[in-house]
Amino acid sequence: MATEALVELENVFFARGPHPVLDGVNMRIPRGAIVALMGASGGGKTTMLNLMAGTLRPQSGQIRVAGQDLKTLSEEAIYSLRRQMGMLFQHSALFTDLSAFENVAFPLRRHFRLPEGILRKLVMMKLEAVGLRGAAGLLPAELSGGMGRRVALARAVVMDPMLIFYDEPFTGLDPISVGIIASLIKRLNAALGATSVLVSHDVEETLSIADHGFILAGGKIIAEGSPDALRSSDSALARQFLGGQPDGPVPFHYPTQQDYAAALRDSRSSGERF
Amino acid sequence: MAFFDFIPQTGRRTLLTIPNLGAASRFLLSSLWNIFNRHFSMQQLFRQIYGFGVRSLILMVVAAFFTGMVLGFQGYYALVRFGATSALGTLVALSLLRELGPVLTALLFAGRAGSALTAEISSMKATEQLSAMEMMAVNPLAWVVAPRLWAGIIAVPILCAIFDLVGIFGGYLISVPVLGVDGGTFWAQMQSNVTFSGDILTGLLKALCFGVVVTWIAAWKGYTARPTAEGVGNATTLSVVTASLTVLGLDFILTALLFS
Amino acid sequence: METRAIDWWVGIFVLLGIAALIILALRVGNLSGFAYDDGYVLHANFNNVGSLKSRSPVKIGGVTIGEVTHIGMNPKTYMARVTMRIKPDIKLPIDTGASIYTQGLLGEQYIAIQPGGMPQNLKPGATITMTQGAVNIDQMIGQMVFSKAEGSSKSSGNQ
Numbered sequence: 001m002a003t004e005a006l007v008e009l010e011n012v013f014f015a016r017g018p019h020p021v022l023d024g025v026n027m028r029i030p031r032g033a034i035v036a037l038m039g040a041s042g043g044g045k046t047t048m049l050n051l052m053a054g055t056l057r058p059q060s061g062q063i064r065v066a067g068q069d070l071k072t073l074s075e076e077a078i079y080s081l082r083r084q085m086g087m088l089f090q091h092s093a094l095f096t097d098l099s100a101f102e103n104v105a106f107p108l109r110r111h112f113r114l115p116e117g118i119l120r121k122l123v124m125m126k127l128e129a130v131g132l133r134g135a136a137g138l139l140p141a142e143l144s145g146g147m148g149r150r151v152a153l154a155r156a157v158v159m160d161p162m163l164i165f166y167d168e169p170f171t172g173l174d175p176i177s178v179g180i181i182a183s184l185i186k187r188l189n190a191a192l193g194a195t196s197v198l199v200s201h202d203v204e205e206t207l208s209i210a211d212h213g214f215i216l217a218g219g220k221i222i223a224e225g226s227p228d229a230l231r232s233s234d235s236a237l238a239r240q241f242l243g244g245q246p247d248g249p250v251p252f253h254y255p256t257q258q259d260y261a262a263a264l265r266d267s268r269s270s271g272e273r274f
Numbered sequence: 275m276a277f278f279d280f281i282p283q284t285g286r287r288t289l290l291t292i293p294n295l296g297a298a299s300r301f302l303l304s305s306l307w308n309i310f311n312r313h314f315s316m317q318q319l320f321r322q323i324y325g326f327g328v329r330s331l332i333l334m335v336v337a338a339f340f341t342g343m344v345l346g347f348q349g350y351y352a353l354v355r356f357g358a359t360s361a362l363g364t365l366v367a368l369s370l371l372r373e374l375g376p377v378l379t380a381l382l383f384a385g386r387a388g389s390a391l392t393a394e395i396s397s398m399k400a401t402e403q404l405s406a407m408e409m410m411a412v413n414p415l416a417w418v419v420a421p422r423l424w425a426g427i428i429a430v431p432i433l434c435a436i437f438d439l440v441g442i443f444g445g446y447l448i449s450v451p452v453l454g455v456d457g458g459t460f461w462a463q464m465q466s467n468v469t470f471s472g473d474i475l476t477g478l479l480k481a482l483c484f485g486v487v488v489t490w491i492a493a494w495k496g497y498t499a500r501p502t503a504e505g506v507g508n509a510t511t512l513s514v515v516t517a518s519l520t521v522l523g524l525d526f527i528l529t530a531l532l533f534s
Numbered sequence: 535m536e537t538r539a540i541d542w543w544v545g546i547f548v549l550l551g552i553a554a555l556i557i558l559a560l561r562v563g564n565l566s567g568f569a570y571d572d573g574y575v576l577h578a579n580f581n582n583v584g585s586l587k588s589r590s591p592v593k594i595g596g597v598t599i600g601e602v603t604h605i606g607m608n609p610k611t612y613m614a615r616v617t618m619r620i621k622p623d624i625k626l627p628i629d630t631g632a633s634i635y636t637q638g639l640l641g642e643q644y645i646a647i648q649p650g651g652m653p654q655n656l657k658p659g660a661t662i663t664m665t666q667g668a669v670n671i672d673q674m675i676g677q678m679v680f681s682k683a684e685g686s687s688k689s690s691g692n693q
Contacts, residue, residue: 428548435558442558466590469563
């Protein structure tokens with residue numbers, strides 16, 4: 001990690017109500033890399049993306065994007081920083097009343113006054129890159145899940161961002177679409193000279209394209225390194241996660257005070273309803 | 275026991291309501307303020323006025339016409355016992371201008387446009403469209419919420435003026451040609467007892483307040499809905515119920531303030 | 535929906551609203567009373583104006599020729615002072631009288647003008663001196679009941 005860091009998190013603490021989601025996270029995302037952020041569901045991965053995008057603010061700690069401390073930026077400045085970010089949402093989040101073309105054109109129309117001809121070229125270029133130039137006129141409802149996600153990907157990169165976030169890009173897709181999306185992420189990152197942050201619990205697919213991985217558990221980064229280093233990690237937690245073992249340091253049972261046998265006895269005597 | 279639970283529950287709800295009200299007010303003000311945001315679009319505003327106003331027009335006209343006719347009938351049978359049918363025009367006009375016009379317009383608007391607004395915003399939230407917008411550096415308050423709020427605020431008084439006029443016309447049609455009240459007396463009495471600023475404009479001012487409240491509640495319920503299918507449904511129902519009750523309650527307060 | 539078509543519809547909608555407001559103002563409210571703005575002002579002192587209001591009509595033989603613009607009180611004479619505007623083409627002789635009548639039993643009150651016969655006309659700003667105030671219905675009913683009672687007691691006395 002000798003290269004310059006585009007995103008840095010320093011001792012970030014974030015809580016929803018009384019439950020801490022992130023408990024002192026330190027992280028450096030090098031410029032130009034594809035970084036994978038893995039962890040159990042509900043472990044705060046999406047929260048971290050939101051923190052980096054400035055849609056959420058941490059209770060304490062520092063987040064620097066491109067050298068700027070997000071805490072010191074005004075709402076205005078964060079909005080203008082976001083024009084250099086793109087995000088692919090888990091459910092595509094396409095505007096349902098606009099065609100695929102208009103969806104991709106949306107950020108351009110909002111931020112620039114481009115002549116229709118140039119706008120058309122820019123949008124078609126991105127749609128071509130995801131292989132959906134032919135679907136430009138279709139509405140989101142007429143697209144399959146995989147196609148919808150590719151249109152959303154075209155929209156996320158249409159402003160040529162320096163930083164692209166992917167929130168669970170592989171979830172709910174067939175194997176062919178997963179392969180397409182994975183290769184697109186790798187190609188786009190190289191073509192745009194961007195930095196990508198990939199949030200996923202799809203271990204194999206993610207590690208196959210990532211340069212660097214982080215494993216998040218219990219609100220902390222428990223392991224990091226190159227995919228090979230992670231695979232040979234000796235941390236029990238990392239091994240459990242990467243190996244997909246049902247029980248281990250992350251317990252199978254949700255914590256309870258009561259003994260199972262005692263619970264059975266009690267429910268019989270008190271007639272507790274479930 | 276259930277009765278005694280009622281008291282702390284009311285207290286807890288009140289304590290939850292106050293910060294909610296504060297957040298909702300901040301939401302309203304910053305959305306309205308976003309008319310100055312560079313992402314506020316006149317085209318979107320017109321689109322929403324079209325959706326809220328033009329497409330509610332037929333509903334309003336039909337409702338107003340029947341309301342006016344019923345007022346004419348009922349007023350006539352009440353007044354004829356005292357030989358005071360000459361006051362029928364005044365009765366129809368004042369009832370519509372001061373109360374029925376603004377209130378019925380607002381209630382119909384809450385059902386017709388408010389519910390659609392809540393459903394739209396909440397499902398945009400549930401499908402992450404609002405978050406996506408934010409990530410594309412477009413403030414959803416400016417692009418989605420502000421045009422809708424302003425459209426409601428503009429459309430409701432206009433709908434109310436049309437409601438008043440059509441209602442009075444409906445009342446006239448029943449009173450004069452059907453029930454045989456003298457047409458000259460009908461209008462003359464109405465004109466000498468209705469004042470432009472005191473009755474017509476205050477009625478429209480009421481409608482303006484209702485327009486703010488109904489669209490505010492609808493947008494807020496949509497914006498804070500739980501992002502699930504069930505959440506969208508709940509928010510839509512709650513939006514209509516809350517907006518209707520608020521309109522009726524607010525009507526009482528406004529009447530006491532404006533017409534006393 | 536075509537953007538152009540939406541603009542048209544919204545334009546029509548707003549115009550409809552404005553038209554409704556204007557019709558309401560002129561036809562339902564009495565903003566049409568502004569027609570007397572070019573009229574001239576007359577005053578009249580009454581001992582009792584009853585429920586006469588600003589904007590009550592001023593009529594001759596049932597035809598409206600003006601309206602009441604202000605009702606005040608003369609602090610010296612304790613008489614009500616009514617200011618009205620009369621259409622400019624109606625010239626009234628100086629011996630004109632004014633009374634306050636009621637339209638029907640429950641109707642509103644208006645000023646009825648009885649034109650006189652003198653050759654000189656009232657100048658703008660002049661005061662009509664021959665006036666008859668509003669009839670107090672309560673008082674009238676009271677008097678009627680009283681005289682009835684008196685009459686019946688007399689007739690019973692004669693028996």
